[in-house]
Each structure stands twice: as structure tokens, then as C-alpha cells.
Amino acid sequence: MSEALANGYLESLLQGQSNLPRSPRGWLNTLRADALERANALSVPTTRDEEWRYTDLSPLYQKSFHHAPPAALPARAELTAYAVPEAGCTLTFVDGHFVPELSTACADPALTVMPFSAALAEQDPTLQAHLARHAVLGDDPFVAVNTAWLQDGVLLRVHAGRSAATAVHVLYVSTRAEGASYPRLLVVAEANGECTVVEDFVALQPAAYLTNGVTEVALADGARVRHVRVQRESIAAFHFGTCAVRIGRNARYLSSAVALGARISRFNLNITQADEGAESVLDGLALIRDKQLADTHSMLDHVQPHGRSRQLFKSIVDDTAHAVFNGKIFVRQGAQRTDSAQQSRSLLLSPRARVDTKPQLEIFADDVKCAHGAAVGQLEAEQVFYLKSRGLDEASARNLLTFAFAGEIIRGIALPSLARQLEHIVLQQTQKQTSYRNIQ
Amino acid sequence: MSSTDLLDDLTRREYPHGFVTSIEDDQAPPGLNEDIVRLISKKKNEPEFLLEWRLKAFRHWLTMEEPVWWPKVSYPRIDYQSIIYYSAPKPKKQLKSLDEVDPELLRTFEKLGIPLQEQQRLSNVAVDAVFDSVSVATTFKDKLKEMGIIFGSFSEAVREHPELIQQYLGSVVPYTDNYFAALNSAVFSDGSFCYIPPGVRCPMELSTYFRINAANTGQFERTLLIAEPGSYVSYLEGCTAPMRDENQLHAAVVELVALGNAHIKYSTVQNWYPGDKDGKGGIYNFVTKRGRCAGKGSRISWTQVETGSAITWKYPSCILQGDDSVGEFYSVAVTANRQQADTGTKMIHIGKNTKSTIISKGISAGRGQNTYRGAVKVLKGADGARNYSQCDSLLMGDRCGAHTFPYLDVRNPTATIEHEASTSKIGEDQLFYCRQRGLSEEDAVSMIVNGFCKEVLRELPMEFAVEAQKLLGLSLEGSVG
Numbered sequence: 001m002s003e004a005l006a007n008g009y010l011e012s013l014l015q016g017q018s019n020l021p022r023s024p025r026g027w028l029n030t031l032r033a034d035a036l037e038r039a040n041a042l043s044v045p046t047t048r049d050e051e052w053r054y055t056d057l058s059p060l061y062q063k064s065f066h067h068a069p070p071a072a073l074p075a076r077a078e079l080t081a082y083a084v085p086e087a088g089c090t091l092t093f094v095d096g097h098f099v100p101e102l103s104t105a106c107a108d109p110a111l112t113v114m115p116f117s118a119a120l121a122e123q124d125p126t127l128q129a130h131l132a133r134h135a136v137l138g139d140d141p142f143v144a145v146n147t148a149w150l151q152d153g154v155l156l157r158v159h160a161g162r163s164a165a166t167a168v169h170v171l172y173v174s175t176r177a178e179g180a181s182y183p184r185l186l187v188v189a190e191a192n193g194e195c196t197v198v199e200d201f202v203a204l205q206p207a208a209y210l211t212n213g214v215t216e217v218a219l220a221d222g223a224r225v226r227h228v229r230v231q232r233e234s235i236a237a238f239h240f241g242t243c244a245v246r247i248g249r250n251a252r253y254l255s256s257a258v259a260l261g262a263r264i265s266r267f268n269l270n271i272t273q274a275d276e277g278a279e280s281v282l283d284g285l286a287l288i289r290d291k292q293l294a295d296t297h298s299m300l301d302h303v304q305p306h307g308r309s310r311q312l313f314k315s316i317v318d319d320t321a322h323a324v325f326n327g328k329i330f331v332r333q334g335a336q337r338t339d340s341a342q343q344s345r346s347l348l349l350s351p352r353a354r355v356d357t358k359p360q361l362e363i364f365a366d367d368v369k370c371a372h373g374a375a376v377g378q379l380e381a382e383q384v385f386y387l388k389s390r391g392l393d394e395a396s397a398r399n400l401l402t403f404a405f406a407g408e409i410i411r412g413i414a415l416p417s418l419a420r421q422l423e424h425i426v427l428q429q430t431q432k433q434t435s436y437r438n439i440q
Numbered sequence: 441m442s443s444t445d446l447l448d449d450l451t452r453r454e455y456p457h458g459f460v461t462s463i464e465d466d467q468a469p470p471g472l473n474e475d476i477v478r479l480i481s482k483k484k485n486e487p488e489f490l491l492e493w494r495l496k497a498f499r500h501w502l503t504m505e506e507p508v509w510w511p512k513v514s515y516p517r518i519d520y521q522s523i524i525y526y527s528a529p530k531p532k533k534q535l536k537s538l539d540e541v542d543p544e545l546l547r548t549f550e551k552l553g554i555p556l557q558e559q560q561r562l563s564n565v566a567v568d569a570v571f572d573s574v575s576v577a578t579t580f581k582d583k584l585k586e587m588g589i590i591f592g593s594f595s596e597a598v599r600e601h602p603e604l605i606q607q608y609l610g611s612v613v614p615y616t617d618n619y620f621a622a623l624n625s626a627v628f629s630d631g632s633f634c635y636i637p638p639g640v641r642c643p644m645e646l647s648t649y650f651r652i653n654a655a656n657t658g659q660f661e662r663t664l665l666i667a668e669p670g671s672y673v674s675y676l677e678g679c680t681a682p683m684r685d686e687n688q689l690h691a692a693v694v695e696l697v698a699l700g701n702a703h704i705k706y707s708t709v710q711n712w713y714p715g716d717k718d719g720k721g722g723i724y725n726f727v728t729k730r731g732r733c734a735g736k737g738s739r740i741s742w743t744q745v746e747t748g749s750a751i752t753w754k755y756p757s758c759i760l761q762g763d764d765s766v767g768e769f770y771s772v773a774v775t776a777n778r779q780q781a782d783t784g785t786k787m788i789h790i791g792k793n794t795k796s797t798i799i800s801k802g803i804s805a806g807r808g809q810n811t812y813r814g815a816v817k818v819l820k821g822a823d824g825a826r827n828y829s830q831c832d833s834l835l836m837g838d839r840c841g842a843h844t845f846p847y848l849d850v851r852n853p854t855a856t857i858e859h860e861a862s863t864s865k866i867g868e869d870q871l872f873y874c875r876q877r878g879l880s881e882e883d884a885v886s887m888i889v890n891g892f893c894k895e896v897l898r899e900l901p902m903e904f905a906v907e908a909q910k911l912l913g914l915s916l917e918g919s920v921g
Contacts, residue, residue: 054849333838348853351820359861361844366835366865374859376850 009044009061013145013180013210016067020151025120028150031132035147042141051139054324054356055266055295060238065180065210067149070094073102074175074204082202086415088166089113091154094173096181096211098152110162111195112155116184119155126188127155134216135244140268142240146182146214153184158193158223167196167226167415174237177207185215189223189251196226198418201241203234203261215243219251221275226254228413230422233261235290242268249275256413259286259294260425269298273307273335282311284325285409287429289318297326300342302335311342314409316402317353318429324356331363331370338365342372347379347405402430468526474498477626480526484595484629487602490609497615497625504619512811512843513751513780515687515724523689525627525660580644588637591646594662597633604635608666612695612732612759620691621728624660628693631661636671636702645901647676663694667702669735674705676904687715687750692727700735700762707900708756709908711748717806719778722750729756733765733791741768742785743899745908750779755813757786760794760822767796770896774912775808775840784814784845789822789855798829801893803912804840815847818855825855833863834892886913 017036023029044061045052073094079102084090091113092102098115106113119127132150135143156168172183187197201211211233219225233239239262247253259265271280286294300309315323323346331338346355359372379401387397406426413419468479477498481491506518584591590601598605615625632648648663667673690712698704706729715722725748731740742756758767769785787796802810812831833842844861866888874884889912890897897905 336838346850348850348855351853352851353853354851355848356850357848359844359846359859361833361861361863362841363833363835363843363863364839364841366838366840368835368863368865370863372844372859372861374846374848374857376848376857377855378853 010039010042010141010145012064013067014039014148017148020149023120025123025128027128028120032148032150035132035137035144035150038137039141039144039148042139042144044141051297051326054322055264055293057264060210060264063178063208063238065178065238067096067180067182068176069097070099070175072175073099074173076102078204079171079173082171082200084167084169084198084200084415084418086167086417087169087198088164090169090171092171092173093181093183095176095179096172096183098154106168108164108166110159110164110193111168112157112159113168114155116151116153116155124155126157127186130188130216130218131186132216134218134246134272135214135242135270140242142212143214143242146184146212146242149182150184153186156185156187156195156197158187158189158195158225160190160220161192163194164196167198169198169200172199172201172211172213174201174203174207174209174211174233175205177205177209180210180212183211183213185213187215187217187225189217189219189225191220192222193220194224196228196414198228198230198415200230201233201239201261203232203237206234206236208236208238208263209234210238210240212240213242215241217243217245217253219245219247219253221249221251223248223251224254225252226414227256228415228418229255229257229267230418231257231259231261231265231267232425233265235261235263235292237262239265241266242270245269245271245280247271247273247275247278247280250277251275252279252281254281256283256409257285257296258409258422259288259296262292262294264293264295266295266297269296271299272301272303273309274303276304277306278304279308280310282309282313283409283412284311284313285406286315286317286323287406287426288315288321288323289429290321291319292321293324294321295324295326297328299328299330300340301330301332302338302340303332305334305336305338307335307338307340309340312409313344314405315346315355316349316406317346317355318349320350320352320354322354322356326358326360327372328360329362329370329372331365331368333364335365336367338368338370340368340370344372344374345405346376347402348376349378349402399430403427406430466527467524470524471521472523472525472627476525480627480629483526484598486595486598489602489606490598493610493615494626497622498627500616501619501622501626504622506619512809512813512845513753513782515751518689518724520623526629584642587640587643589640589642590633590635592633594628594631594633594664597664601633601635604666605633605664608664608695608697610695612697612730613693613728618728620726621693624662624691624693624728628660628662631692632663634665634673634675636667636673638668639670640668641671642673645674645676647678649678659688659690659692661692663692665694665696665704665706667696667698667704669700669702672703674707674901676707676709676901678709678711678907687722687724689724690726690749694727694729694756696731696740698731698733698735698738698740698765701737702735703739704731705741706731706743706756707904708742708744708746709900709904709911710744710746710752711911714748714777714779715750717777719750722779723748725749725752725754727754729754730759731757731767732759733762733767733794735762735765736791737764738762739766739768741770741899743770743896744772744783745896745900745911746771746773746781746783747911749781752779752781752783755784755786757788758796759788759790760796761790763791764793765791766794769796769798769800770899771800772803772893772896772908772912773801773810774803774805775810776805778807780809782811782813784812786815787817787827789816789818789825789827792822793824793826794822795826796828798827798831799895800829800831801896802831802833802842803836803889803892804833804842805836807839809841809843811843811845812861813845813847815849816857816859818850818852818857820851822852823854825852827855827857829859831859831861832892833861834889835863835865
């Protein structure tokens with residue numbers, strides 16, 4: 001593909017961006033203009049870029065997507081299937097726009113939830129201090145395009161020293177074919193604040209559309225954030241997501257990211273352990289089939305001493321699907337006593353499935369404990385044999401083991417209703433020949 | 441001695457092989473163009489096909505760009521027009537035997553610890569010595585000839601066995617492979633050639649010793665090793681260079697072909713001049729090494745101990761084409777002072793039930809940067825492929841770096857791929873234990889390092905293992921973390 005065509009693609013995504021209403025806040029206009037300039041300077045990635053070497057985006061470039069406000073809002077009833085009863089409030093985005101009518105107000109005194117428009121009107125200093133400060137305009141064209149389209153998003157603030165009793169559920173709904181949506185979420189946990197955030201990307205029809213979301217999470221000293229991210233876009237969709245996290249002193253960030261949908265999905269998880277004693281625990285699962293491609297790139301940067309991180313990424317790949325995992329771990333020169341471990345495990349279910357995994361350790365400090373491991377393979381013959389010896393047939397044994405493989409990640413999600421929903425999806429995908437009813 | 445004293449000690453350590461031998465040499469003018477390529481070919485009386493091949497390689501090289509973006513090494517751009525591409529000790533007359541070799545040259549090899557004549561009598565290692573770019577002496581030739589083994593300089597093989605060269609040259613590393621392989625293909629001046637006939641087990645270790653002597657020269661040697669079905673050979677190479685302030689380029693190509701059930705064991709102890717403590721001078725070691733397991737059950741094992749060079753950049757690889765073939769890679773790479781190493785391997789599983797093992801040990805000290813970059817690729821047809829990789833890094837000092845970049849690309853569900861990596865420093869508790877048993881801090885470190893590298897060192901032939909252990913000790917003397 002020629003460079004010219006590639007450049008043209010970003011331009012097509014930015015078409016109409018100039019019609020965005022100007023914000024009364026100058027800094028936001030500057031931010032958008034910078035992002036536009038950045039996006040114009042970048043070209044869309046090809047497999048010649050090291051960061052994209054396994055992810056061929058040419059199917060995306062053959063389609064065109066346009067950003068527009070939602071034509072008609074979905075009825076509440078259409079969204080009940082995605083409800084998370086444990087959540088205290090739900091924030092709903094439709095085609096990238098925050099829709100207060102479909103959202104519920106947040107009654108938790110530990111939290112302030114407001115759309116960017118309200119935060120801008122109140123001149124909330126948090127917004128300006130954090131927005132686009134964590135997901136910076138680097139070489140990623142998708143972050144630049146999202147930022148150029150920055151219009152409404154949601155600011156979630158966790159008050160200092162307060163712990164939210166219930167989770168916040170953020171639902172991103174796509175309704176239109178050929179639509180492009182650019183949702184934006186900013187989570188700011190003040191010192192010693194604690195909360196749980198669930199991000200859920202869903203589709204109301206099996207259409208081809210583009211989601212390009214950016215989430216920023218800032219944890220002040222001693223804060224704790226549990227972050228669950230479920231990507232269940234339509235099987236024809238294209239999904240690009242970036243989550244940028246900054247972890248302060250003795251703060252703790254826990255993430256579970258599950259990728260189930262989309263024709264091509266790419267999730268960038270960029271974590272900076274910016275101060276001493278920061279900790280992160282990252283779980284990831286990709287369960288894909290057909291022609292799906294799921295790409296997860298994580299970047300875990302240990303900047304200061306005494307950091308700790310644990311990462312477990314699993315993929316289950318069927319048919320001609322293709323899973324990509326690239327896990328970078330940096331330990332900077334001063335980050336002594338860092339303790340970091342990363343595991344990547346992949347299960348190939350079909351002869352034409354493909355996995356590319358690239359754990360990456362870059363260490364510049366000497367007093368550290370770092371390890372990574374990667375394994376790719378099929379189900380263990382001994383395990384299948386054991387289950388068969390207990391009376392299960394071959395297919396059930398395999399399905400059960402596959403289910404258990406995914407279960408390790410799903411069980412880590414602390415919201416029972418969501419975990420059940422996910423388990424159900426995994427069951428549906430793993431039960432190929434036999435029925436699972438007897439185990440359910 | 442405190443650890444800072446020890447570190448000072450280390451940085452003051454002299455490179456023991458850093459002398460220059462004053463020998464008249466026959467040099468081509470610096471620079472690279474088609475005329476130089478023709479000149480090299482003419483000097484060596486090469487057949488037409490080889491000149492053609494060189495020219496094709498040269499023309500292809502002109503279209504390529506130097507890879508500066510992906511290896512994790514940094515160096516000033518190389519001016520390819522200021523390098524001398526051919527430098528040979530001036531031939532006085534056609535050499536008939538070792539006795540006629542320039543005595544000055546022989547003394548050089550003696551200083552390096554390779555007394556060619558001695559070795560002939562005492563040890564059981566046949567040596568081919570390459571000085572600058574030309575092979576100067578080969579020992580034990582006749583004895584090997586009786587068994588049908590051909591071992592000697594590349595140019596000799598071109599003269600005597602052009603059919604083998606024509607068949608195999610570039611069959612594993614084509615001249616289009618990469619920038620430095622293309623350059624080498626155009627200007628390589630000599631190297632070693634080895635052919636093991638079917639079913640023959642080579643009774644001794646074959647060895648090549650490389651030495652860069654002249655200033656401003658690049659060394660571009662080429663090694664081709666062919667093992668016919670059912671044969672076995674163990675091959676060693678060692679390298680040194682004088683101390684010079686400028687950087688010198690070494691861009692070699694090694695091609696191995698193992699046919700059905702053949703087994704090639706290729707060991708390297710690389711100790712090119714690493715530059716001084718501020719990173720001035722030293723060799724750029726940009727080498728392409730690859731083996732092809734062409735037949736059923738063939739096996740190639742690479743063992744390398746890399747302690748020298750300002751920059752090491754090489755990936756000895758195996759193409760596992762034959763069913764049941766086996767590839768192995770054992771590596772110790774040490775970077776001290778300002779050395780940089782980006783090394784690893786590539787295992788390409790094509791045949792069924794192919795196996796590969798990767799054991800890589802990286803040691804970084806001072807301001808050294810050590811990168812493991814390896815790829816394991818399992819293609820669709822490689823049913824039952826199996827890989828095990830282990831990459832461990834040891835850090836000594838807080839200004840060095842250790843990096844691991846394994847690429848796993850799996851397209852067959854019956855493959856089992858495992859990769860493990862760890863990074864740590866020498867534990868205080870380990871040191872304390874050794875110290876309380878009466879060992880000095882230095883001995884304790886050396887013991888722990890040797891233990892860390894044990895899995896690799898034990899793969900080396902005995903004589904080399906001893907040398908490698910000494911080298912490790914020297915390179916890291918005093919680098920207590």
C-alpha cells in the first residue's frame with residue numbers, strides 16, 4: 001500500500017473535524033489543534049512498522065467510516081442485556097457520544113461523575129490537569145485522531161480518602177454501520193481514593209464500524225483502581241483502544257481486559273509506575289475465532305524504586321484467527337528493587353490459527369527481579385486423557401479444559417454478574433460439537 | 441579490595457591481544473566500487489561464476505539501506521568508502537609448507553596462543569588461520585585428506601572444488617539476505633571451507649583463527665561448511681584484533697549445510713578488541729550465521745561465547761527443514777565498559793517434529809548494553825514442533841542494561857513453544873555464602889558467573905571451555921554489583 005493512500009486514510013477519518021463547535025476553553029481548542037496537526041503529520045501504520053508488524057490493517061483501509069452524532073438513541077430495553085446490577089451507576093456512550101438520558105446518576109458520595117461539558121462549564125481544574133496528559137500525542141495516529149475529535153467524554157473523580165461502595169459502569173454502544181466513534185474517559189483517583197470501573201464495548205447490530213477510544217487513569221498516592229475492560233464489539237467492527245495509566249506512590253492499579261469481538265482489534269495498555277512503591281496487576285484474555293485478529297500491546301514502565309507488577313495474558317485462538325501479544329517491560333535506571341513478572345499463554349485450537357507473542361524486557365537497573373515467560377501450544381494430552389478416563393467424551397474434555405483456561409482470567413473479575421456473562425460467552429464459543437448444558 | 445577498586449582495576453585492564461604485527465601487506469586502495477570487486481576476484485584468480493555472483497551482490501547492496509532502526513545498538517554511521525576491502529600479508533612466493541610462512545606471522549599466532557607447528561604435533565586440533573582477510577596456514581591437511589575431508593581456505597576450495605562452491609555458496613545466506621551479507625558477498629576475500637563426506641565422523645576438532653591486523657581494513661570472511669548425510673564435525677572459531685582507536689568493521693558470513701542425519705557443532709569464542717573503557721575503538725562485529733538442516737534428522741548446534749567487540753550484532757540461526765531435525769543455540773554474551781551486544785538466534789521450524797533449544801546467558805557490567813533478540817517461527821507444516829527457550833540476564837552495576845526481545849510466531853496448533861526469561865543481579869546472599877566459606881569476593885563472583893554460564897560452557901569442546909572461562913573471568917574482573 002502506498003504512503004499516499006495511507007495518509008489519505010487518516011484524512012478521511014478527520015473529515016468534518018473542522019466543523020466541531022469551538023469550546024469556550026482555549027486550552028481545549030489548542031489541544032484539538034495540536035492533535036490535528038500531529039495526526040496530519042502521521043501516517044497510518046503498516047506491517048513495516050515494528051509496533052504493527054503482525055497486525056495488517058489493510059482490511060480497515062478498504063472501508064470508510066464517518067463520525068456523526070447518533071441518528072436515533074437505542075431504547076433502554078435494548079441495553080438491559082448488558083446491565084451490571086452491582087454497579088452504582090451507568091454511563092452510556094452511543095456512537096462515541098455521552099448520552100445522559102441513558103445514563104444513571106451517580107449517588108456515591110465518594111465519586112463525582114460529570115460529562116466534559118459540565119466540567120468545562122465549571123472550569124474544573126482536574127480536567128485540564130489530566131486530560132491528554134497521560135495518553136500523550138506520540139506516534140500513535142489513533143490517539144491523535146481521537147484527541148482531534150475530543151468533544152464530550154466523561155470525567156470520573158474519586159475523592160481523596162474515599163472508597164466507592166459500588167462500581168461505575170461505562171457502556172459504549174455502537175448502533176450505526178460505517179460510523180466512527182471516538183469515546184473518551186478520564187478517571188482521576190485522588191490520594192487514597194478507591195474505585196472500580198467497568199468499561200464495556202458492545203454493538204446492537206453486527207455491522208462494520210470503527211471504535212477508537214482513549215481512556216486515561218491517574219492514580220494519586222495510595223489510590224486504588226480496579227479497571228475491567230470488556231471488548232465485545234460486532235464481529236465486523238474495527239476497534240482501537242488506548243488506556244494510559246499513571247500510578248503514584250504506593251498506589252495500586254488492577255486491570256482485567258477481555259477481547260472477544262471485532263474483526264480487527266488493537267488494545268494499547270500503557271502504564272507508568274511513576275513513583276515509589278507503585279503496583280500493577282494486569283490480566284488479559286483474548287478469545288477469538290473466524291477471521292478475527294486481536295492485538296494487545298502493553299507497555300509497563302517502572303520509573304521509580306520498589307515497584308511491583310504482575311501480568312498474565314492469555315489467548316484462545318480458533319479457526320483462522322490471529323492473536324498478537326506484545327508486552328514491553330521497562331525498568332529505568334533508578335528503579336531499583338523492582339519486582340516484575342509477566343506470563344503469556346496461548347492456546348491454539350485449529351490448524352490455521354496463529355499466535356504471535358513478543359514479551360520484551362528492557363532493564364537498566366541492576367537490583368531487580370524480573371521474569372517473563374511465554375508458552376504457545378495446544379491442550380495437554382495428559383489432561384484430556386484424565387478427563388476422558390473420568391467418563392467425558394473427547395469434545396467435552398477439550399471444551400472443559402478450554403473453559404478452565406479462560407476461567408483463570410474471568411474469575412479475577414470481581415463483579416459476579418459480569419463474570420457470569422463472560423463465562424456464558426466463553427461457553428458458547430468453546431462448545432463446538434457438544435452441548436455444555438450438563439456442566440452449566 | 442572494595443568493589444570500586446575492583447572496577448577501576450577492570451577498566452585499567454589491557455586487552456592482551458592488542459599488539460600490531462609489522463608485516464608488509466598487499467592492500468587495495470580504500471573505497472568500494474565495481475573495480476574493487478573485480479580486483480579482489482582477480483587477485484584470487486576466481487572463476488567467472490564467482491565474479492558474476494560478487495557483482496550481483498554488489499549491485500544489490502547498492503539498493504539496500506543500512507539497518508539502523510531495529511537493532512538496539514547505536515554507533516556513528518560507517519563510511520563504506522574509507523574502508524580497505526582487501527588486505528593480505530604480501531606473498532613472497534607460493535607457500536609449500538608451514539616452514540615457508542613469514543616467521544613474523546607465525547610469531548603473531550604464537551603470541552595469540554596458536555602455535556601452528558606445535559599444535560600440529562601436540563594437540564588434535566586442525567587449525568586454519570585467517571590473517572586480515574587471507575587464510576595463511578592450515579594444519580593437519582593431509583591427515584584429513586585421507587578421510588576425504590576437505591578443510592582449508594575458501595580461495596583454495598574455489599580453485600580445487602568449484603562445483604561444491606557453486607552448488608552451496610549463498611544457498612543458506614543468499615546475497616539478498618541483509619545489508620551486511622550483501623556487502624560480504626561482494627567483497628569477501630577469504631575464509632574457511634569444510635566438506636565432510638557421507639558417513640564420516642571427523643576425528644578432530646576443526647578450527648579457524650581470525651585476526652584483523654592492518655589498520656582501516658574490514659574483514660569480510662566467509663565460511664562454508666557442508667556435512668554430507670550421516671557425517672559429524674565439530675568446528676571452532678576464535679578471533680582477536682589489535683587495539684586501535686578507530687572502529688573496524690567485521691562483516692562475516694557463515695553458512696552451514698547439514699544433510700540427512702548429519703551433525704554440525706559450531707563453536708565460537710569471539711574476543712575481538714572491544715574498545716577502551718570510554719568506548720573508543722573496537723570492532724563492529726556484524727555477522728550473519730545460518731545453518732540449514734536440510735535432511736531428515738540433521739542437527740546443528742551453535743555455541744558462542746561473545747566477550748569482545750565494541751558492537752556485536754549476530755543471530756546464528758537454524759532452518760529446520762528436514763523432518764525430525766534439531767537446532768540448538770547456546771550463548772554467553774558479556775558486555776562490559778561501553779560494549780553493546782544485540783544477539784540471539786532464529787529457529788525456523790519447517791519440517792515435522794523439529795526441535796529447537798535456545799539457552800542464552802547475558803551478562804552486563806559497566807555501561808554495557810546486552811540484548812537478546814530471538815525468533816521462533818513455526819510454519820504451518822511443522823506438526824509436533826517443539827521449542828524451549830531460556831534467556832537469563834545477569835546485571836553488574838547500575839548503569840548497564842539487559843534487554844530481552846523474543847519473537848514467537850506460531851502457525852501450527854500442535855507446536856509446543858516455551859520461553860522463559862529472568863533478570864537478576866548476583867545475590868548478596870550468594871556472595872555472602874561464598875565469602876563465609878573463605879573465598880575472596882572476586883573468586884566468589886567468578887564462581888557465580890561461571891555457574892550462571894555453566895549450561896553453555898559445557899557445550900564447548902574442552903580446550904575452548906577452558907579459554908572461555910578465562911575470558912569470562914578477565915572480562916568481568918572486579919565488576920561486583
